[in-house]
Amino acid sequence: MDAIIRGFRKKSHMQDVYDPAAVEREAQDFWASRDSFRSLEDPAKPKFYCLSMFPYPSGKLHMGHVRNYTIGDVLTRYYRMRGCNVLQPMGWDAFGLPAENAAMANKVPPAKWTYSNIATMKAQLKSLGFALDWSRELATCRPDYYKWNQWLFTRLFRKGLAYKKTGVVNWDPVDQTVLANEQVIEGRGWRTGAPVEKREIPMYFLRITAYAEELLAALDDLPGWPEQVKLMQKNWIGKSEGVRIGFPYQLNNQPQTLWVFTTRADTLMGATFMAVAAEHPIAVFASQKDSKVRAFVDECKRGPAMEAELAQIEKKGMPTGLFVTHPLSGEKLPVWVANYVLMGYGEGAVMGVPAHDERDYEFALKHKLPIKPVIRHPLGDTVPAPWKPEYAEYGTCINSGKYDGLSYREATDAIAADLQRKSLGEKQIQWRLRDWGISRQRYWGTPIPIVHCPSCGDVPVPDEQLPVRLPEDVVPDGTGNPLNKLASFVDTKCPSCGRPAKRETDTMDTFVDSSWYFVRFCSPEVAGAMADERADYWMPVDQYIGGIEHAILHLLYSRFFQRAMQKETGLMRGVDEPFTNLLTQGMVLAESYYTDTSGRREWINPADVEVVRDAKGTIVSARAKDGRAVVYDGIGTMSKSKNNGVDPQALIDKFGADTARFYTMFTSPPTSTLEWSDASVEGSYNFLRKVWGFAFKFSRATCAESIERKIRYQVHLELKKANDDIVRKKFNTVASACMKILNAIEALPEWDATSKEGLSILLRLLSPIAPHIAHHLWRELKFGEDIMEAPWPEPDPAALEQDEVELVVQVNGKLRGSIRVPKAADRAAIEELARANPNVQRFVAGHSVKKVVVVPGRLVNLVV
RNA sequence: GCCGGAAUGGCGGAACCGGUAGACGCAGCGGACUCAAAAUCCGCCGGUCGCAAGACCAUGAGAGUUCGAGUCUCUCUUCCGGCACCA
Numbered sequence: 010m011d012a013i014i015r016g017f018r019k020k021s022h023m024q025d026v027y028d029p030a031a032v033e034r035e036a037q038d039f040w041a042s043r044d045s046f047r048s049l050e051d052p053a054k055p056k057f058y059c060l061s062m063f064p065y066p067s068g069k070l071h072m073g074h075v076r077n078y079t080i081g082d083v084l085t086r087y088y089r090m091r092g093c094n095v096l097q098p099m100g101w102d103a104f105g106l107p108a109e110n111a112a113m114a115n116k117v118p119p120a121k122w123t124y125s126n127i128a129t130m131k132a133q134l135k136s137l138g139f140a141l142d143w144s145r146e147l148a149t150c151r152p153d154y155y156k157w158n159q160w161l162f163t164r165l166f167r168k169g170l171a172y173k174k175t176g177v178v179n180w181d182p183v184d185q186t187v188l189a190n191e192q193v194i195e196g197r198g199w200r201t202g203a204p205v206e207k208r209e210i211p212m213y214f215l216r217i218t219a220y221a222e223e224l225l226a227a228l229d230d231l232p233g234w235p236e237q238v239k240l241m242q243k244n245w246i247g248k249s250e251g252v253r254i255g256f257p258y259q260l261n262n263q264p265q266t267l268w269v270f271t272t273r274a275d276t277l278m279g280a281t282f283m284a285v286a287a288e289h290p291i292a293v294f295a296s297q298k299d300s301k302v303r304a305f306v307d308e309c310k311r312g313p314a315m316e317a318e319l320a321q322i323e324k325k326g327m328p329t330g331l332f333v334t335h336p337l338s339g340e341k342l343p344v345w346v347a348n349y350v351l352m353g354y355g356e357g358a359v360m361g362v363p364a365h366d367e368r369d370y371e372f373a374l375k376h377k378l379p380i381k382p383v384i385r386h387p388l389g390d391t392v393p394a395p396w397k398p399e400y401a402e403y404g405t406c407i408n409s410g411k412y413d414g415l416s417y418r419e420a421t422d423a424i425a426a427d428l429q430r431k432s433l434g435e436k437q438i439q440w441r442l443r444d445w446g447i448s449r450q451r452y453w454g455t456p457i458p459i460v461h462c463p464s465c466g467d468v469p470v471p472d473e474q475l476p477v478r479l480p481e482d483v484v485p486d487g488t489g490n491p492l493n494k495l496a497s498f499v500d501t502k503c504p505s506c507g508r509p510a511k512r513e514t515d516t517m518d519t520f521v522d523s524s525w526y527f528v529r530f531c532s533p534e535v536a537g538a539m540a541d542e543r544a545d546y547w548m549p550v551d552q553y554i555g556g557i558e559h560a561i562l563h564l565l566y567s568r569f570f571q572r573a574m575q576k577e578t579g580l581m582r583g584v585d586e587p588f589t590n591l592l593t594q595g596m597v598l599a600e601s602y603y604t605d606t607s608g609r610r611e612w613i614n615p616a617d618v619e620v621v622r623d624a625k626g627t628i629v630s631a632r633a634k635d636g637r638a639v640v641y642d643g644i645g646t647m648s649k650s651k652n653n654g655v656d657p658q659a660l661i662d663k664f665g666a667d668t669a670r671f672y673t674m675f676t677s678p679p680t681s682t683l684e685w686s687d688a689s690v691e692g693s694y695n696f697l698r699k700v701w702g703f704a705f706k707f708s709r710a711t712c713a714e715s716i717e718r719k720i721r722y723q724v725h726l727e728l729k730k731a732n733d734d735i736v737r738k739k740f741n742t743v744a745s746a747c748m749k750i751l752n753a754i755e756a757l758p759e760w761d762a763t764s765k766e767g768l769s770i771l772l773r774l775l776s777p778i779a780p781h782i783a784h785h786l787w788r789e790l791k792f793g794e795d796i797m798e799a800p801w802p803e804p805d806p807a808a809l810e811q812d813e814v815e816l817v818v819q820v821n822g823k824l825r826g827s828i829r830v831p832k833a834a835d836r837a838a839i840e841e842l843a844r845a846n847p848n849v850q851r852f853v854a855g856h857s858v859k860k861v862v863v864v865p866g867r868l869v870n871l872v873v
Numbered sequence: 874g875c876c877g878g879a880a881u882g883g884c885g886g887a888a889c890c891g892g893u894a895g896a897c898g899c900a901g902c903g904g905a906c907u908c909a910a911a912a913u914c915c916g917c918c919g920g921u922c923g924c925a926a927g928a929c930c931a932u933g934a935g936a937g938u939u940c941g942a943g944u945c946u947c948u949c950u951u952c953c954g955g956c957a958c959c960a
Contacts, residue, residue, distance in 0.1 A: 065960050106959065178958075189958040241877050241955075316956050320874040349874095353957090368874095442957095449958065519960070557954060560877075595879095596953080646953090675898075676885055682953075689885060692899050702913095733889070741886070745897035752897090817893045822941035824893055848927085862940055868892055872940045 027701035029665025029781070036781040037138055045797065046097070046140045050546045054094035058547045059085045060527055060588075062555030062563075063100045066126035066148075067107055070133045072597040072647060073556065075657045076673045076683060079778075080594060081554045082139045083674065083740055086777035089140070090801045096547055098530040099134065099141045101127050103150035104454045104519045106189055109485045112453075119453040120481035123150060133658060137666045138781055145533045149522035150453075154529065156476035157539040158521050159458040161570075162213075163469035164577045166459075170216045173467060176446045177314050177353075180208035186489045187450040190315050200487060207314050209288075212448035212515070213457060217569045221246055221440045223585075224568055233590030235680075238560045245561050247441025252425045254360065255433035256283060256333035256342065260294065267291060267333050267344065270355040270439050273365065275420035278409035279383035281373065282361040283333055284326060284347035289357045292346040295329035302327055302346060309348045316351075324349045324372060336433040337424070338410075347372065353443055364392045365401055383409045445566065447518040452483055452491045454516030462503035462510040471504050477512065490514050523563055524570035527553075527587055539578050548581045553588035554679075560593060592679060592738055596646055599685040601653040602639040612652035613639050616659075616687065647685075655685050667779035668694040674778050675744035696748055697782055700775070703755060704786045707768060713761035718808075723753040724767045725808035731774055732804070740778065747775045770802045817868040818843045820852040828869075836863050843869040 040046065050056075061081035064074055085097040101123075108119035115122070127148060134141065147154055165171040179188040181198035187210075192199045217224075225246045228239045252274035255266040267283060285291050287309035296303035305327040313319050326347040333342050342360075349368065350359055363373030364382040373380050374394065382392045385404040392400050403417040412420050428434025448457065456477040458470035470477055480498060485491045492498050492514040503510040531544040549571075555563075571587040574580070602613045617634045633639050647654040660669045672693040677683040731746035754767035769792055776783035776796050787796035811832060816839065818826045826846040830839055840861050843849060849871065856873035863869050 062960095067960090102960070187958080191959045193958095237877055244876050245956085247876095314958095317874080320956085322874095445957080451958085518958070520957095523960085556960090557878080558960080559955095561955060562957065563960085598953090678886080681879080681886090684885065686885065686899075689899050692885095696898080730889090737889070739889085742897080745887080748897055815893095819892080819941075822892090822939090827893075860940060862892090864892055868941090870892080870940055 025702070025705050027698045027782070029667060029697075032785045033136075033138060033666050033781040036784040037135070039784065039795075040138075040140075043795075045795075046142050047144055048094065048096040048098075048142045050543055051094045052546070054092065056547060057085075057088040057093035057095045057552070058527075058550045059088065059095055059097045059552045060530070060550045060554070061097075061099075062553075062559065063102050063523070063526060064130065065102045065105055065107070066123055066130055068126050068129065070130055070657050072655055072657055072673070072683075072685065073594075075137065075669055076597055076679075077554060077556070077594055078134065078137065078139050079670045079673050080592065080679045080738075080740070081552075082670075082780075083735075083777040084552055084554075084738070085140050086780060086797065087735055087801070089797060090773070090776070090799065095140075096145075096530070097139070097141055098145040098533075099139075099143065100145075100147040100526055100530065101149065102519065102523050102526075103127065103148040104155075104516075104522055106191070106451070106453075108453045109451065112484050113487050116484055118482050118484050120150065123148075123453075133661075136661055137657075137670065140780075145530050147526065147529055147533050149455075149519075149526065150479075152476045152478050153536065154526075155455040155479075155522065157525075157529070158455045158517055159470065159475050159477060160472065160539065161525075161573065161577060162517070162521075163458055163472070163475075165215060165573060166213075166469045170219060170573070171213055171447075172216065173211055173213055175209040176212040176214070176448070177207050177209055178450070179314055180206045182206060184488050186487065193313075193315075196313065204311065207310050207312070210450075212446045213459070214444040214446050215569075217445045217566070218440055218442055220569050220572055221248070221442050223572065224442075224565065227568070227585060231586060231589075231591075234588075235591060235593055238557075238564065238591060238593060241560050242565055245442065245565065249439050249441070251437060251439060252421065252428065252434055253356070253437040254336060254428060256336060256360070257433070258331060258333040258344075260331075266433070267358055268356045269358045269360045270437060271360055272439075273362065274424045274434075275403075275406060275412075275415070275417050276362040276365045276383055277335075277337060277360070277424055278406070278412065279362045279364050279381045280335065280342060280360040281363060281379045281381055283342055283344045283358060284350050284361055284369075284372070285329075285344060285358040286350040286352040287346055287348065288352040289346075289350075291329060291331060291344055291358075295331055295344075295346070299330060302329055305346060309346070312348060319349075319351070322348065324368065324375075326372060326376060336428055336431060343378075345372075345376070354441065355439055367396050367398075367401065370396045370400070381408065383407060445518075445520075445569075447521055448515040449518055450490045450514075451516055452479075452485050454519060455479070455521065456492070457513045457515050457517055459513040460501055460503055460510045461513060462506060462508065464508065465503050465505040465510075467513075468503055468505045468510070474504060479516075490516075492516075520563060520566050524566040525574060527567070528571075528574060528581070539574065540580055542580065544578075544580050545582075549584050549586060550588045552590045552592065554592045554594060557593040557595065557680075564588070564591070594679050595677065595682040597683045597685060599647050599653040599655055601651040602633075603651075604633065604637050604639050614652050614654075615685070616655070660690065664690065664694045665697075665781070667697055667782050671697060671744060671779045674740040676741065678739055678741050680738075696751075697779060699755075700747075700751060700771070700782065701786070703751060704768065704772075704790060707760060707764065708790055710760045712765055713759060715761045715763075717757055717761060717763045720753050720757055721763045721766070721808045722811070724750050724763070724770060725804040727753070728770055728774065728802055729804040729809065732801075735777075743774065744778060747771055747778075750774070772796060773799055773802050814866055816843070816866075818846055818849050819868060819870040820849060821872060822870060823852075825849045825852055839863055839869055843871065 059081055061077050085095050089095045103123050108123050111122045112119045162171055179193050181188050181201055181203055183201035183203040188198055193205050196205055198205055225248055228243055249272050251270055251272035253268060253270050255268050257266050287306045292306055296306040326345040329344045329346055331344045333344055335342055361369040363369040363380040365384055385407050386402050387399045390407055406412045406415045406420045412423055425436050456479055458477045460468045462468050483491050499512050501510055501512050527550050528540050528544050531547040532541040535541045567587050600615050602618045604611045613633045618639055672690045675693055676689055727746045727749045731743045734742045750767055750771045754764045757764055772783045772787050784796050787793055793799050813829045814832055816828050816830055818828055826848045828842045828846060830842055853873055858871050858873050860872040
């Protein structure tokens with residue numbers, strides 16, 4: 010009988026059981042049939058370009074993607090209901106190293122692997138119900154996309170903003186191949202285990218330093234960016250004002266000058282030695298004469314190329330046997346080679362002032378070099394060991410001859426002026442930012458459009474020959490770039506003289522691809538240009554969302570490209586900054602567990618672990634589903650190696666997309682790390698079921714006309730807070746506001762106008778987060794045809810009116826009671842009521858009240 | 874090492890401006906319903922003391938500013954992100 014009734018209900022009424030799969034299919038079909046997410050340029054409406062960082066097509070979506078794209082979708086749907094013309098596109102950051110690794114492992118060309126991953130991940134994105142305009146889909150590995158990487162590169166090349174010089178790479182001597190930093194494990198090649206060497210090879214660079222000043226200054230005009238990101242970019246660009254100082258010396262009886270840059274020219278009189286990088290010409294010269302120096306220089310070259318490692322290795326040095334002359338005192342100073350001096354920054358040489366620089370101090374102690382204090386610091390005039398940070402502070406000059414008594418600023422000015430008269434120095438601005446090396450000795454990337462001609466040199470490929478196509482049927486084997494072995498690719502004619510020439514086989518850094526995709530989305534199919542006037546309509550991106558790990562490189566490169574594109578395309582005039590608002594989402598973390606029975610760790614997926622808790626809920630032990638005891642290894646990023654990844658697909662299959670979306674929004678604020686918990690997912694599922702159950706009961710009830718004022722106040726108060734929070738992107742509290750509203754209207758003894766209004770508010774508030782269920786219930790309850798077309802709910806000021814307010818009463822800042830006072834009560838009346846409170850009297854008795862602090866609407870504090 | 878963050882009950886988190894610390898949820902405990910279980914519903918739920926009213930302690934540690942500090946300042950600890958070829 011039950012079955013008959015159910016079958017009947019299915020036709021005429023909504024079902025009592027929440028079936029996410031059916032609800033989501035139906036909603037997605039509805040949107041597809043209407044092409045609901047197609048965005049067209051409409052000057053009549055305010056535009057809102059909402060963009061999440063596009064994914065690398067690694068195979069399957071991971072939880073980080075779900076989180077990222079849900080954040081973007083919540084904003085997209087919210088601004089759409091607010092009446093904006095919203096664009097939310099999606100594409101694929103499709104070039105990169107993992108495709109080559111997969112190709113080697115599976116003997117499948119990277120192109121095939123990549124396109125297949127794109128298909129899988131696209132289906133997953135669709136199942137999550139994101140309001141994406143798929144008509145604008147792009148993949149960076151397609152020639153119609155990367156053609157414009159090449160086009161822009163040739164423009165920059167002709168202007169000198171792209172140029173060739175040598176750069177340092179990791180070299181695997183066994184595989185005869187260049188390794189990415191990621192492929193160097195503890196100084197060894199990941200496949201061969203061979204010690205990795207540094208190697209200098211010719212590469213192409215983009216002159217981002219030409220924009221350093223602009224990229225720095227414009228950070229002040231980005232109020233929509235997190236301060237921490239702007240600060241990181243500022244420090245990365247690293248503008249420092251200082252003095253370039255020359256130290257003369259003789260080499261083969263020729264006068265030479267060793268140049269250094271320093272921000273502490275005021276300490277010049279305290280310089281007791283010089284230190285140069287292993288690649289510095291002086292070091293190279295000395296190593297030719299002295300085998301010990303040579304051995305040391307070689308050792309430095311074998312050392313790490315990565316700055317993080319370089320900064321942590323033991324500081325070592327070796328005297329070159331050469332001396333330079335102090336430009337002001339005429340003293341002879343020894344020149345050392347040191348492994349901590351970077352060739353890439355400044356002049357590749359520094360002056361050693363041990364008394365006032367910590368690193369120089371340690372170096373001088375170790376190598377018994379003189380330490381000469383020349384600045385009066387807070388602890389005095391001498392610098393006894395151990396090092397104290399005060400030694401590096403600014404102060405007046407001492408032991409500095411004519412500069413004695415001068416301040417930092419005065420001494421810097423005077424010394425710079427004196428050096429300038431001798432042509433041995435001048436004030437200079439130095440940047441930490443280096444030019445962007447884009448050459449990669451790899452196959453799966455954009456070919457660099459240069460032809461090497463024996464007579465014409467490096468010739469950029471002319472526009473009519475673009476794109477330089479990447480052959481798509483190649484399987485790399487890990488030994489160098491396969492393009493080198495492809496005569497059909499390499500052999501060509503010089504575009505300039507027509508004689509036989511060779512193509513450049515290096516490809517571009519994939520950061521080039523991702524530095525302008527946001528512009529391509531505006532006019533993705535335009536064949537004759539990077540973009541067209543539609544970019545003028547959509548750009549800049551109003552809201553950009555992505556991981557904090559991109560805070561520096563990707564975002565800085567994109568800012569640089571935006572400026573370069575403006576100049577080269579003539580489009581987007583006045584749009585210097587590509588991203589008006591930036592949200593950096595936190596990582597998704599999970600617990601990890603392992604068994605250690607045979608001495609080797611076997612990682613057990615958290616989904617297969619059962620934890621045992623004590624009465625308070627503290628984890629006391631855990632075991633795998635097969636009964637083996639497991640060890641809890643703490644919480645960390647989801648990774649293959651620790652087998653602690655949570656597959657979003659399993660989650661969607663079990664609970665539906667709405668639960669996956671609601672959970673990721675509810676459980677953490679978007680910018681914080683999210684610690685995965687299966688139990689909490691069920692809580693989110695339960696809430697959606699409760700919404701469903703309530704709507705079901707409501708749909709069959711008759712509604713009174715009455716209004717329950719107290720409940721309505723609660724609903725509108727929560728709505729008011731939620732509307733503030735959604736703009737602040739605190740979606741976790743928006744989700745909890747949905748729960749609170751449901752709790753409030755559920756508490757009503759019978760359905761009335763308050764429940765109906767509350768439910769209507771609840772569904773609209775919920776719709777950006779869990780759009781399928783909101784869409785379905787909105788229609789079932791006959792609130793409208795399409796919830797996306799409904800107006801966003803606004804709190805009714807009348808509902809928020811209150812006659813009385815509750816005030817907290819404190820004595821000496823400690824909570825002692827509370828009072829209810831009429832809204833219009835004045836200070837005196839409030840104070841009187843506060844003093845009348847019995848518990849307050851206990852604490853005031855025997856003391857005199859010295860001061861009364863009244864914070865309207867909040868509290869009264871009696872100070873005794 | 875350098876640059877940038879973070880730390881609040883058993884857990885995720887809330888507290889927007891310096892003004893009731895712990896909203897909302899999870900887990901747990903107790904109860905109702907049930908032959909039983911599931912589902913659902915009701916209640917409790919930071920610690921110590923207390924019959925209770927309530928008091929005291931408590932936001933990683935230590936200091937400071939303030940009538941009042943999770944929030945501001947300084948020092949420290951631990952963890953996370955980035956460091957230029959992972960994306």
